[in-house]
Every structure is written in structure tokens, then in C-alpha cells.
Amino acid sequence: MGSAWFAFSALGFRGRFSSLIASLLIVLIPANALAKAKPLDAATVHARIVKRGIGNIVGVEENTGVILTGRILAIDPDSFSLQLWNDPQPVTVMDADVTDLRTGPTRGFWIAMGAGMGVAAGMAIWGFVHVHNLQQQNQLPMPQPAIP
Numbered sequence: 315m316g317s318a319w320f321a322f323s324a325l326g327f328r329g330r331f332s333s334l335i336a337s338l339l340i341v342l343i344p345a346n347a348l349a350k351a352k353p354l355d356a357a358t359v360h361a362r363i364v365k366r367g368i369g370n371i372v373g374v375e376e377n378t379g380v381i382l383t384g385r386i387l388a389i390d391p392d393s394f395s396l397q398l399w400n401d402p403q404p405v406t407v408m409d410a411d412v413t414d415l416r417t418g419p420t421r422g423f424w425i426a427m428g429a430g431m432g433v434a435a436g437m438a439i440w441g442f443v444h445v446h447n448l449q450q451q452n453q454l455p456m457p458q459p460a461i462p
Contacts, residue, residue: 356392356409363394363409366417372396373416374407382407 366372366386373383374396384396387404395404 354412354415356412359409359412359415360389360392360394362415362417363389371418374412375414376407376411377413378411 363372363386368386368389371383371385373381375381382396382398382405384398384401384405386394387397388395392410393406393408395406397404
């Protein structure tokens with residue numbers, strides 16, 4: 315009876331968990347597509363490049379479909395210059411020509427990453443202490459030899 319109940323509850327949990335994941339994916343995938351569909355204007359591109367700063371790495375996609383990744387060398391009022399990885403000459407990119415701009419992980423990403431690592435470390439410590447305590451509980455005292 316106990317094993318049948320466990321199998322039934324495990325299947326029930328698995329079904330609820332799968333439906334939760336499916337619901338989240340149904341909501342998040344179109345939201346991601348809508349977030350990417352928002353076009354960038356020249357003022358937004360310029361503000362994000364200035365915020366990123368000279369000497370930092372960015373990835374840009376131009377309206378011609380060309381994707382460039384490199385280090386920012388200079389920032390002008392309507393353009394910026396990139397030093398690409400395998401090209402000795404700097405490339406000038408107009409702010410109005412950029413359709414997608416990748417500046418790297420955000421601060422929120424790093425906060426979530428740190429919190430996740432903290433939770434994982436806490437669970438590992440808890441598991442170690444829990445297993446150690448279980449091993450200590452199951453030890454019986456050593457039998458004493460009978461005195462003749």
C-alpha cells in the first residue's frame with residue numbers, strides 16, 4: 315500500500331510540475347519574442363554605448379544583417395568605432411544602422427547568479443550536515459565483553 319501511494323503521488327507531482335513548466339514556457343517564449351521585436355532608435359543605441367564605455371566589448375547587428383563584435387575604441391555623437399578581434403583596422407558603426415545591441419550580462423543577472431550559487435551552497439551544507447547526523451544516529455554503543 316505504501317509503495318503504491320508513493321508511486322501515485324510521484325506521478326501526480328510530475329504531472330503538476332510538467333504543467334507548470336509548460337505554462338511558464340507558453341507565457342515566456344512570446345514575451346521574449348516581443349522584447350526582441352522592439353526596434354532600437356539611434357538615441358537608445360548611443361545612450362547604451364556611452365553607458366557601456368570606451369574599452370568594453372559589445373556586439374551589434376546592423377540593418378544589413380552584418381554582425382560585429384569588438385571593443386569600443388571611440389564614441390562620436392552619431393557613431394562609434396569598434397576594434398574587431400581579427401581586424402587591425404577599426405570599424406565605424408553608425409548609431410542609426412544598429413538593429414540589435416548586445417552589451418553583456420546585466421546587474422540583475424549577476425545578482426540572480428549569486429543568489430542561486432548561495433542557495434546551492436546552502437543546500438549542499440544542509441545535505442552534508444543532514445547525512446552526517448543520520449550516520450551518527452544509527453550507531454549503537456559497542457557491546458562490552460562479559461566479565462568472567
